[in-house]
Amino acid sequence: MDTPEHHPSSPVLLDTGRVRAITLDLDDTLWPIWPTIARAEQVLLDWLAAHAPATADWCADTDRWKAVRAAMAHSHPELAHDLSALRRESIRTALVQAGDDPSLAEPAFDVFFAARQQVELFDDALPALQRLSARFPVVALSNGNADIGKVGIAMHFRGAVSARECGVAKPDARIFHVAADVAGVAPGEVLHVGDDALLDGVGALRAGMQLAWVNRADHVWD
Ligand SMILES: [Mg+2]
The missing domain is CATH 3.40.50.1000 (HAD superfamily/HAD-like)
Structure with missing residues (x-):
């Protein structure tokens, strides 16, 4: 130190x-945070592939996924200190854009959140x-x-x-x-x-x- x-x-x-x-x-x-997040995002994508395949395809375009997250942070400045809410609402947007059930945002986020706690x-x-x-x-x-x-x-x-x-x-x-x-x-x-x-x-x-x-x-x- x-x-x-x-x-x-x-x-x-x-x-x-x-x-x-x-x-x-x-x-x-x-x-280290980035390996943790990268792994959790992969777990999320795998879950989406099984439960909302159109959204998984939609999110496979990482630029598009990043753009959704950036737009969410920009349009919801009140959530700037709540990364969980930002992520959950970004997932919801992706589900809507891909034509899947937006209520899947909750369980999808839960899967991401659990994986995000698996740190090394x-x-x-x-x-x-x-x-x-x-x-x-x-x-x-x-x-x-x-x-x-x-x-x-x-x-x-x-x-x-x-x-x-x-x-x-x-x-x-x-x-x-x-x-x-x-x-x-x-x-x-x-x-x-x-x-x-x-x-x-x-x-x-x-x-x-x-x-x-x-x-x-x-x-x-x-
Ligand atoms: Mg730090």
Whole structure:
């Protein structure tokens, strides 16, 4: 893990003596997200091929499927923090476009959602989680729709805060403050751990937290 403690624009120094709780990003911090999503989308396509074959054919054009999702995000800005709703409504649109039963959107989404929880943790993730949770309350803090219960790691967490429940997403300071509340400490007593320089890094520092930047891909802090 890197910390921005030596970076000239960093507003705080890492002071481990002040840390009384951990907030922890999930996607790309504990497991790689894109292989997870790609596999879940394949599971969804396989399900559609069996239950709504016209829609499966329609979605096989990945550009068309991407366009539906982009249009959905654009036309429903109120769902920007709810990736599950965006995906469910995109599936519904595809079903309608292909002439299939739109009520299949619910079970189709459920299949995708279950597959999306089948993550493969980074090798160091579980040992780190066990070590941290033995010492501190740990709260999951995610903009995505991973479910720590379904992933099978809930026993290591005090709680979970998501953009969907909060109505705002990282890097908004409010979601970090909700997570600090769930941890039962002040924001200044939280060490936030996450991979995204803007969403996790800038967000946590602006919310008055300390930061451990999980920089697996050797990105530049700028
Ligand atoms: Mg992440």
